[in-house]
Amino acid sequence: MKETVKEEGMLTEIYRAVLESTPDAVITIDSEGKIVYVNPSVERILGYAPEEILGKAVELLIPHNMRRRHQEAVRRASRAGAKRLAGRSLELEALGKGGRKIPIELSLSEWSFDGSQYFTAMIRDISLRKEVETRLERERKRAEQYLEVAGVMILALDREGRVSMINRRGSEMLEREAHEIIGRDWFSEFLPEEVREEMRGFFDLMMKGKIEPVEYYEGPVLTGSGKRVLIAWHNALLYDEEGNIAGTLSSGEDITEKRLYERALRESQEALVREHEELQKLFSEVERAKREWERTMDCIGDMVLIVEKDGVIKRINRAFREFVGKKDYLDVIGRKWDDLLESLDVEMGTIYGEGIDLYHRPSGRWFVLKSYPFNESDQGDAGESVIVIHDTTESKCITEKLESTKSLLEAKNRELEEAYNELKQTQSQILQQEKMASIGQLAAGVAHEINNPMGFISSNLTTLQKYVERLGEYLEIQGRAVRGEVRPEELKEAEKRLKIGYIREDMVDLIRESLEGAERVKKIVRDLKSFSRVDEAEEKMADINECIESTLNIVWNELKYKARVVKEYGDIPMTRCYPQQLNQVFMNLLVNAGHAIEKEGEIRIRTWAEEGVIKALISDTGCGIPEEIRGRIFEPFFTTKEVGKGTGLGLSITYDIIKKHGGEIEVESEVGKGTVFTITLPVRE
Secondary structure, three states: OHHHHHHHHHHHHHHHHHHHHOOOEEEEEEOOOEEEEEOOHHHHHHOOOHHHHOOOEHHHHOOHHHHHHHHHHHHHHHHHOHHHHOOOEEEEEEEOHHHOEEEEEEEEEEEEEOOEEEEEEEEEEOHHHHHHHHHHHHHHHHHHHHHHHOOOEEEEEEOOOEEEEEOHHHHHHHOOOHHHOOOOEHHHHHOOHHHHHHHHHHHHHHHOOOOOOOOEEEEEEEOOOOOEEEEEEEEEEEEOOOOOEEEEEEEEEEOHHHHHHHHHHHHHHHHHHHHHHHHHHOOHHHHHHOHHHHHHHHHOOOEEEEEOOOOEEEEEOHHHHHHHOOOOHHHOOOOEHHHHHHHOOEEEEEEEOOEEEEEEOOOOEEEEEEEEEOOEOOOOOEOOEEEEEEEOHHHHHHHHHHHHOHHHHHHHHHHHHHHHHHHHHOHHHHHHHHHHHHHHHHHHHHHHHHHHHHHHHHHHHHHHHHHHHHHHHHHHHHHHHHOOOOOHHHHHHHHHHOOHHHHHHHHHHHHHHHHHHHHHHHHHHHHHHHHHOOOOOOOEEEOHHHHHHHHHHHHHHHHOOOEEEEEEOOOOOOEEEOHHHHHHHHHHHHHHHHHHOOOOEEEEEEEEEEOOEEEEEEEEOOOOOOHHHHOOOOOOOOOOOOOOOOOOOHHHHHHHHHHHOOOEEEEEEEOOOEEEEEEEEEOOO
């Protein structure tokens, strides 16, 4: 008997030690709802010391809005027993000391002693868990909002290829509601029949981990109306918590209209190339007569002007300023180009094709003038133009000497050789001439880039003019209706006849499209101004990334049909430099990269900073440079291009500019694989 009592006492002490060491609060109440026991954790969780709540009603720990529910629960537990609640956990709020509400997890058990009924509650503080759950829910809602406002389709597929998630933009592109898409087999219901089997095969191999995911591809989808839409996809794999492949996540952009637009641009570019080839035929006889003379003439800077519709000069190059004998560009800007030439005793001669012969009496020199319009409106009014004036005096002289005597030609060749040496010694002085000549060559491409938005802006304005006339007619009828001169039925009929509802909707789209086109033209003009930088002949602080980007926009028409440009701009510091000269460097390298690619390829641009220098890398996947001529590419007048297509000064000027900035330029090339130019510039403050 004594041993039994001793064992029971030992068990009691063990249970007490367990209860008092557990991190959860333990509270025992009697059948009247009085607290008869608490463990030390109660003070940590609820803030009450044991002596503050022992013997008090348990309602002390229950929020006021829950006390009636608590009383009803105690009554049911007393009547039916608490066994139903055994092993169950409830999430509630407890009232701590000072009225602080504490989220808790409650486990309740019933037991009897000496014929009396007791309830023991295990209370766990879940404040931290609730806070984490709230934060996770807030982040989940935020992520859903991001997906809903995304401008592209966001699509998730499970391992079986069923749609598990799609955002609002995706539903709009597929012309279906989200509930009509979620859970459906993507390949059988949303892809055209001719690509279903192939795409399903790729997807299954990715799910099995046998092939890497295709990060980017373009493919068609079917909308709810049966229309085919071309989508550019960016893809990634989804993984579950154990690291197994769970599906795919993709973003898709509708590029149907973009591809149609690119094809139209390509056809227009081909037409411009054909027109340019016709113009080149006019000079073929001189080219055949003397190649060396042609190459030398290409090295001489032409005069280039940009003029407005009424002939007022907006911009000129240095060659024209020196020709008119002005020290400041502002002395020429704003004057009419034809009046200025007339004041210099320049006589206009024969007009042939797109050229005009000019004769300068004081110097006895001949020139040919050509004009390239930026754009033409629907009414046929010409806008701004690029005028190029080319010196043809030597060409005329050499033709006469070829007809007269061989000896005179040899003497002229010696003169040309001396002129070549003189030009080589003063090469740095024709940097701006070469740059403006390059702008002249690119003018047609820039004009084409501006033509497109200006075309649809003009068309939209014509349509808006018609809409304004209809609205004016409707307002007149509406005014008459207000005065009682027109019956309401007639007013309604006029609104239907004039399509007032459609006009209100379409006017918004027309204005938006016109504003977008105007912004495009503004950006092209801003980049062209940034590229030329006629007013920035001195050093200044500049961002090399911005120099490359503005130059890329100017030469884009030369690259976009044959090369995909990949830009990896790094976080680089500003540096003191000559921005206009660096623009010339980047233009030479980018245009050469485009010329090196015969059909399709890739041009990669990367910048980064390291140990006080800025690095700029421009690479292409073109034909490459043979090793035997690689050491000569920076020599003045050395070129591998056909006669009439290259001056041989581009890389020579590039080399001189980089050296002038205290930098280095390196070249790596492999025939058939491409070329890499790496520029190193010191950071100067």
